[in-house]
Amino acid sequence: MAEIVGGITTSHVPAIGGALANGLQGEPYWKPFFDGFIPVRKWLSEVRPSVAVVFYNDHGLNFFLDKMPTFAVGAAPEYRNSDEGWGIPTLAPLGGHQALSWHVIESLVNEEFDPVTCQEMLIDHAVSLPVALLWPDQVCPVKVIPVCINTVQAPLPSAKRCFKLGQAVARAVQSWKGDEKVVMIGTGGLSHQLDGERAGFINRPFDLEFMRSLIENPAWATKYSTYELVEKAGTQGIELLMWLATRAALPGRVRQLHTNYHIPISNTAAGLMLMDNQG
Amino acid sequence: MSRAHAEIPGTVIFDSVQAMKGYALNKMCYSFNAECNRQAFLDNEEAYCTQYGLNAQQREAIRNRNVLQLIAAGGNAYYLAKFAGIFGLDMQDIGAQQTGLSKEEFKTKLLAANMQR
Numbered sequence: 507m508a509e510i511v512g513g514i515t516t517s518h519v520p521a522i523g524g525a526l527a528n529g530l531q532g533e534p535y536w537k538p539f540f541d542g543f544i545p546v547r548k549w550l551s552e553v554r555p556s557v558a559v560v561f562y563n564d565h566g567l568n569f570f571l572d573k574m575p576t577f578a579v580g581a582a583p584e585y586r587n588s589d590e591g592w593g594i595p596t597l598a599p600l601g602g603h604q605a606l607s608w609h610v611i612e613s614l615v616n617e618e619f620d621p622v623t624c625q626e627m628l629i630d631h632a633v634s635l636p637v638a639l640l641w642p643d644q645v646c647p648v649k650v651i652p653v654c655i656n657t658v659q660a661p662l663p664s665a666k667r668c669f670k671l672g673q674a675v676a677r678a679v680q681s682w683k684g685d686e687k688v689v690m691i692g693t694g695g696l697s698h699q700l701d702g703e704r705a706g707f708i709n710r711p712f713d714l715e716f717m718r719s720l721i722e723n724p725a726w727a728t729k730y731s732t733y734e735l736v737e738k739a740g741t742q743g744i745e746l747l748m749w750l751a752t753r754a755a756l757p758g759r760v761r762q763l764h765t766n767y768h769i770p771i772s773n774t775a776a777g778l779m780l781m782d783n784q785g
Numbered sequence: 786m787s788r789a790h791a792e793i794p795g796t797v798i799f800d801s802v803q804a805m806k807g808y809a810l811n812k813m814c815y816s817f818n819a820e821c822n823r824q825a826f827l828d829n830e831e832a833y834c835t836q837y838g839l840n841a842q843q844r845e846a847i848r849n850r851n852v853l854q855l856i857a858a859g860g861n862a863y864y865l866a867k868f869a870g871i872f873g874l875d876m877q878d879i880g881a882q883q884t885g886l887s888k889e890e891f892k893t894k895l896l897a898a899n900m901q902r
Contacts, residue, residue: 566818566863571812589819590867702856711902737796
């Protein structure tokens with residue numbers, strides 16, 4: 507039976523791609539952010555997951571407003587990164603796990619979720635950068651299953667629904683007969699707002715409470731509507747929905763192994779959590 | 786069309802109203818994922834806007850490189866970021882422009898969030 511070994515939640519910001527391309531990891535601006543990943547890499551090298559389910563939001567690379575899925579699941583043999591408009595060097599393609607992807611899709615639909623299925627899917631910085639941060643020195647050793655959640659166009663799926671999605675993905679993985687070791691990864695947030703007169707909005711107390719809640723009271727944030735979450739975390743801070751789905755996809759005894767929180771990376775409060783999942 | 790949510794100060798929720806209003810503008814910005822399209826825009830801005838069917842408000846906002854005007858014209862932050870990239874503007878440039886601060890003042894504002902308790 508496939509095993510869910512833990513979860514990693516992290517922010518994603520295009521500027522991280524620029525920093526990687528220019529080798530700025532040791533610069534004072536970047537070091538507190540990049541150093542946060544060292545314990546997570548150590549854990550990954552010990553636990554050695556073989557598959558990563560990545561909850562992320564597309565930023566207008568794979569999906570446009572002509573067809574905007576609320577949930578989409580990748581079922582491709584390979585996922586390519588591509589230019590998102592800034593000419594930042596693209597990162598290596600990631601291998602997929604088609605059989606497990608389809609199993610997850612079958613299981614989700616059986617549970618009355620209705621995701622879009624993607625046999626071709628470009629992945630943007632929300633997938634490629636966390637992978638580059640977690641496995642910087644090697645070809646990515648995990649196969650990925652991208653799960654995209656709409657944060658572009660309201661109405662967004664509720665926090666409660668994203669939590670249930672995470673739980674359903676966990677049940678899907680646990681019912682897979684293979685011996686894969688699966689890590690859940692959620693990328694986005696934490697508080698930030700790029701647009702409007704409120705640009706630059708960051709809410710440190712809320713972020714810290716949200717991170718704490720994932721350990722102490724995981725469904726805490728599901729009491730808020732997506733609009734309330736935008737008010738508390740910013741228009742792009744709503745990407746914390748990925749963290750919520752990831753946490754919900756850890757069904758066992760969950761411990762926090764590592765955490766980092768740094769303001770700012772670009773305009774974003776950058777958060778990182780590593781949780782293991784036992785039993 | 787009525788909105789399904791309350792107002793948040795300084796914030797435009799990208800909802801059905803904005804999605805319809807901004808479709809042509811966002812479609813043009815989405816095209817800027819490709820380098821050849823960014824170049825085509827730079828080569829002939831007016832022709833490129835015409836090709837995507839931008840309305841007068843959207844053209845004016847594009848001409849002014851003004852993010853708040855672009856949002857008012859239906860622009861979505863994720864797509865507008867691609868437009869900003871053409872001019873080498875980063876998110877602090879964009880933030881400064883929208884908040885009426887200098888870039889340094891805007892960065893100071895971001896850092897000040899560390900003092901929130």
